[in-house]
Amino acid sequence: MTPTREQIRRAYIDACYIEIDALKPGNVHRFADGHRMSAEQFFDSAQASSHAVTDPLLTVGQRIFAAVKATRRKVETNTNLGILLLCAPLAKAAEAGVTDLRAALRSVLEKLGTDDAREVFAAIMLAQPGGLGSAPKHDVSTVPQVPLLEAMGEAADRDMIARQYVTGFADVFTGGLGAYRAAVDRGESGMWPVVFTYLYFLSSFPDSHVARKHGNPVARKTREDAQAILHRVEAIGDGREREKLLLAFDGQLKKANINPGTSADLTVATLFTFYLNLALHNDEVNA
Template sequence: MKPTREQIRRAYIDACYHEIDALKPGNVHRFADGHKMSAAQFFDSAQASATPIADPELAIGARILAAIRATRQKVETNTNLGIVLLCAPLAQAAERGGADLRANLDAVLALLDVEDARNAFAAIVLAQPGGLGSATRHDVAEEPAVTLLEAMREAADRDMIGRQYATGFADIFSGGFAAHAAAVQAGEEQMWPVVFVYLHYLSAFADSHIARKFGAARAEATRKKAAHILERVHALKDGTEREKLLLAFDAELKHDGINPGTSADLTVATLFALQLNLVLHIP
């Protein structure tokens, strides 16, 4: 089935909302704000950015820039740059219809051009993500000389979002999907499949946002702690006890200013891709 613009827009909003509804340690969620941001700002950002994300008239780079402009007009802070960078290609991939979202995504990534890079770079500069710094090659503050895919490939060894572009979103279609499926098959309900997706990313990879702001060692230490927390959450069956454990970890991370933003971005993209897959397979 070829999804409608409204189905894609709705799938994006649902993915953003479900992610904020889940207790994700260190990140903003409905249980606790943090990092001078609120859950309400993320809900507003989802609504503001949804229309350009799902606009079939816009190229991927143009969607990214329009979504960030709309977000900044609404909340005046960077709430969703990573989400938008990941979800714009997924939206365009879904518009191709058929049953294979991943193959569609490979096709749209291959068609990215320098104009996509120009618009995406402008969006990144506008969003002002924390710890961005500068790059020796393909710096976002400069005029791009390569396609967006080539620029992302250049960043792939230090940035998980760049890595997704370079690998056809392999971490999402493999690890993210598997973490969600395992949680559902284990009988997890409500927010818990989303929590397990988030903890999968946080425990499997050193979070790029943490690494940019605090260095690789701190990102790796957080990853190891998250792996320990994930084991304990699996062992606990009582939801209240799980929440206590996660809220304690959440408070610890926020006290130290640690925000695993990239893990949250990957979680949204995973939920969006799952939703799009469901729509594509509607008879």
């Protein structure tokens, strides 16, 4: 079926809300705020950005820029740039109504032009993400002269979100969805499939946001710590004991001002993809 705009919007909001409801060490979540941001700001950001992300009259670049502006008006800080960069093309792909969401997404990504690049560069400058720095080629502070996909390709080796653009969101469709479904299949419920999806990303790759702000050695150490935490959580059956372990890791990361924001963004994109697939394959979803 072809999902309606409201179904896509609700899938986006659900993905954002459910991610914030899960205990994700180092990030803002309902168990603990952090990094001078609150869970409420993320809930507000999801609502504020949802209309632009799903506006069928806008290009992908226009959606991202409009969503960043709406977010800034509502919460006056950058809460969701990475989420928007990932979810806007997914929303556009879902509008095609085809059952193969990834194939539709590839088509969307291949058609991204120079105008999309200009809108996205402007959105990044408006959002002012932490640790932005500069790049020798296609720096976001300049006016891009190449299509967005080419610009993302230049950053793909150092930025996990840019990498998704050039790989057709491979880490979302294989790793993220695989981790989520594996958790469900082994009987995890409530927030735990989301927690395991987040820990999959955090333990599999050095987080791009951490690397930008603190350097690659800290990002690699955070990944190694996450691998150890993941194995310990998998071995614990009691939910309260799991929460104690994750909250201790959460406090450790936040004390060091380490915010694995890219891992959280990829988790939202995974959830959004999961819900979009449900809508595309089930006529009863959100009816």
